[in-house]
Amino acid sequence: MTRSFSSSGRRSFLRGAAAAGTALALGPSFASRARADTVAPRLLFVIGASGGASIIDSFLPLPATQASGPSPNELIAYPDVALTQLPGSAFRVVKNLDNLGVGGSPLFRCTFEHSELVRAHGQDMLVATVQNTSVNHVVAQSRAMNGAGIDGGRTILEAAAMTHGEGMILPAVNLASGGYLEPGTHAAVPDWARAEIVNDPIRFAASTDGSRGLFPTGDRRMPRAGLLARARATREQLEDLSPLAMRTSPMRSRYLELRRTLQPRMEAADLIDSLMLVSSGFDLAAYGLSPSPAIEEMGLLDVFPHLLEDRFQAQTCLAYLLAREGLSAAIAWGPGFAPSFLADGTITDTPISFDFSHNDHVTTQNVMWARVASQVDALARLLKATPTSDGTLWDRSLVYVATDFGRDRTRPAGATGGFGTGHHLSNGNVFLSPLLRGNTVLGGVATDTALTDGWDPTTGARTPGRNDIREGHLYSIVASALGIDFPNRLDVRAAVR
Amino acid sequence: MSTHARNVLAVLAPSALLALLCGCGAEESFLPPVLPRSTPVELPPPHEVACETATPPTPETLIWKRADPLAADVALALSLEPDTMCLELGVLPCVEAEHVALGGSDPLGTGLYTPPARPGLTTPNAVDRLVLAACAERVDRDATGPAVVLTETDLAAASLDPDDATTRAAMEADARSLHRRLLARDPSSDELTLLIDLARPADGLTPTAREWATLTCFAIGTRTDNLFF
Numbered sequence: 151m152t153r154s155f156s157s158s159g160r161r162s163f164l165r166g167a168a169a170a171g172t173a174l175a176l177g178p179s180f181a182s183r184a185r186a187d188t189v190a191p192r193l194l195f196v197i198g199a200s201g202g203a204s205i206i207d208s209f210l211p212l213p214a215t216q217a218s219g220p221s222p223n224e225l226i227a228y229p230d231v232a233l234t235q236l237p238g239s240a241f242r243v244v245k246n247l248d249n250l251g252v253g254g255s256p257l258f259r260c261t262f263e264h265s266e267l268v269r270a271h272g273q274d275m276l277v278a279t280v281q282n283t284s285v286n287h288v289v290a291q292s293r294a295m296n297g298a299g300i301d302g303g304r305t306i307l308e309a310a311a312m313t314h315g316e317g318m319i320l321p322a323v324n325l326a327s328g329g330y331l332e333p334g335t336h337a338a339v340p341d342w343a344r345a346e347i348v349n350d351p352i353r354f355a356a357s358t359d360g361s362r363g364l365f366p367t368g369d370r371r372m373p374r375a376g377l378l379a380r381a382r383a384t385r386e387q388l389e390d391l392s393p394l395a396m397r398t399s400p401m402r403s404r405y406l407e408l409r410r411t412l413q414p415r416m417e418a419a420d421l422i423d424s425l426m427l428v429s430s431g432f433d434l435a436a437y438g439l440s441p442s443p444a445i446e447e448m449g450l451l452d453v454f455p456h457l458l459e460d461r462f463q464a465q466t467c468l469a470y471l472l473a474r475e476g477l478s479a480a481i482a483w484g485p486g487f488a489p490s491f492l493a494d495g496t497i498t499d500t501p502i503s504f505d506f507s508h509n510d511h512v513t514t515q516n517v518m519w520a521r522v523a524s525q526v527d528a529l530a531r532l533l534k535a536t537p538t539s540d541g542t543l544w545d546r547s548l549v550y551v552a553t554d555f556g557r558d559r560t561r562p563a564g565a566t567g568g569f570g571t572g573h574h575l576s577n578g579n580v581f582l583s584p585l586l587r588g589n590t591v592l593g594g595v596a597t598d599t600a601l602t603d604g605w606d607p608t609t610g611a612r613t614p615g616r617n618d619i620r621e622g623h624l625y626s627i628v629a630s631a632l633g634i635d636f637p638n639r640l641d642v643r644a645a646v647r
Numbered sequence: 648m649s650t651h652a653r654n655v656l657a658v659l660a661p662s663a664l665l666a667l668l669c670g671c672g673a674e675e676s677f678l679p680p681v682l683p684r685s686t687p688v689e690l691p692p693p694h695e696v697a698c699e700t701a702t703p704p705t706p707e708t709l710i711w712k713r714a715d716p717l718a719a720d721v722a723l724a725l726s727l728e729p730d731t732m733c734l735e736l737g738v739l740p741c742v743e744a745e746h747v748a749l750g751g752s753d754p755l756g757t758g759l760y761t762p763p764a765r766p767g768l769t770t771p772n773a774v775d776r777l778v779l780a781a782c783a784e785r786v787d788r789d790a791t792g793p794a795v796v797l798t799e800t801d802l803a804a805a806s807l808d809p810d811d812a813t814t815r816a817a818m819e820a821d822a823r824s825l826h827r828r829l830l831a832r833d834p835s836s837d838e839l840t841l842l843i844d845l846a847r848p849a850d851g852l853t854p855t856a857r858e859w860a861t862l863t864c865f866a867i868g869t870r871t872d873n874l875f876f
Binding site: 200319320325326328337341346349350353354356357359360361364366371374376377381382384387389394399401402404408412416486487 | 739753
């Protein structure tokens with residue numbers, strides 16, 4: 151394992167941590183601040199593919215014709231008819247079995263083809279194998295976010311927020327589930343870089359304003375805005391008279407700081423409008439509100455046709471808006487426990503996401519990978535269509551499809567479906583970014599075991615029969631691409647442009 | 648001390664020592680595993696960055712009154728129903744829509760088994776919405792029907808004159824009542840004065856009696872005294 155103990159990197163991180171501590175001590179760390187440098191902030195998007203998204207069922211499948219070993223028909227492998235490899239592409243991908251008519255499920259349906267993701271963004275796509283270190287969902291999810299502690303317990307969201315989100319209103323936002331939601335344990339992460347947890351993407355906009363939209367316009371119950379401001383000012387004076395003012399309470403101090411500095415910024419920025427995903431079904435205008443202008447400008451209802459019914463689509467849409475509005479530098483989301491039910495009766499996800507593989511491996515992996523790929527594709531297309539002063543938002547974005555672990559590699563002899571799998575440490579992850587080495591597979595799949603081989607972090611050479619890549623490498627890939635420095639960052643130059 | 652107890656201590660002590668020296672947690676704050684007696688105890692490498700830069704956190708002395716308890720308290724204080732006193736777009740209870748922002752957990756939806764440790768960036772907004780809507784609803788009901796909470800002030804008045812003795816007495820009675828209901832104590836004279844002064848004209852705006860009552864309730868109900876204990 152090659153470690154890069156960069157002293158300059160170490161010093162810069164320590165300076166950052168010290169500055170964060172100072173800001174906390176001084177108080178208004180949530181106030182608007184100019185960035186110290188002029189480099190455009192890079193953006194991190196993490197999709198937590200909860201439950202165990204198996205790389206050999208998506209972007210690194212084992213062709214059945216190549217399966218070997220003592221029981222090749224007991225390895226999870228796909229027939230050629232179920233695979234696609236685009237010309238010039240490093241990725242061989244599993245087809246959508248529902249579209250193919252050879253599998254799929256009458257219950258769960260997503261018609262997106264994995265190959266569409268490769269076709270549109272393959273030049274910026276990297277698949278890197280990994281040997282995970284836990285088959286416990288929550289622990290594994292947490293490690294997918296913190297690199298199994300390689301950065302002192304800081305999550306990659308927090309690291310990205312600290313590096314690129316300073317001064318933003320919501321530097322890090324987490325809409326994911328389970329262990330992907332867990333905050334880091336690094337004591338030097340400032341409060342402002344801890345992710346804001348959002349459980350409802352559709353209604354999140356309402357919580358960005360203390361009063362707007364509570365009542366229909368002109369409702370007799372609502373005091374005039376100027377008077378509300380006066381009441382807030384009076385409240386501040388009352389706080390000074392509070393019996394709690396004599397108590398030392400970091401929590402109360404934080405709350406007051408948020409209310410005094412961040413709430414006015416949030417309200418002045420009209421986030422309740424710019425993040426409003428509700429565009430039909432409610433008379434927003436009657437409440438003095440309006441849908442996000444981006445919905446029409448970017449055709450978001452075409453990109454996310456089931457925005458109000460499909461939680462995953464709503465999450466992706468909100469993630470895009472947070473980035474587009476310059477509000478956040480690090481955003482995580484992903485399918486949760488409950489599937490979305492569409493009005494036409496379609497169930498878009500399997501229950502408990504990828505973990506439904508316990509019941510039906512092939513269908514679950516195929517449907518849920520299609521779901522993930524469709525949302526990554528939607529986000530990437532939107533980011534590519536969003537201009538900045540020097541290109542598009544995509545130029546400085548990175549998408550990390552995080553997952554818990556892989557799944558078992560075996561099936562009942564010859565079975566093509568209807569079997570379940572357990573958890574397995576062997577897996578791989580998908581990344582997309584122009585900052586990474588695109589159209590690249592690091593590692594591979596052993597034909598006799600269907601387990602993933604590793605790769606050399608500096609040369610990228612495959613290491614047959616061995617996989618020394620761990621969660622810390624995945625973390626280091628993201629950190630390296632986004633310019634996030636920390637003392638134990640691994641040298642993963644094989645993955646980065 | 649039994650042999651077993653000594654073995655357990657032998658396992659725990661180095662970790663406890665590490666935590667004391669370091670002043671910060673390791674990657675995951677799980678208890679160390681119970682190892683077989685013959686297993687040598689190896690200390691994990693300390694996380695040097697955290698140890699070098701972290702200062703011991705200030706002990707927290709207060710408890711956060713989170714989503715459901717807060718809504719229940721406000722509803723009880725104002726004689727309202729927690730599920731209807733604040734509705735987003737007229738349909739969804741605020742305490743449900745902003746549950747996590749208000750400090751709640753979401754075990755069945757997102758697997759958020761442990762609620763946020765501290766107020767989030769949007770918590771002040773969520774609190775303001777919940778309390779403002781509840782106060783406005785209470786005032787509206789008291790103004791249009793039999794008064795339950797604001798029983799003394801003439802809520803139909805276009806304005807209130809705090810310098811008029813009768814009016815002031817009524818306002819003080821209602822402000823005191825709100826204070827008792829929401830904070831379970833009487834206001835000090837300074838606090839009472841600040842609340843009464845909310846009725847005075849300022850910046851070209853003169854509050855109506857309803858507005859004064861709503862904003863007084865809001866100013867009391869969103870104080871940190873009502874959110875932490």
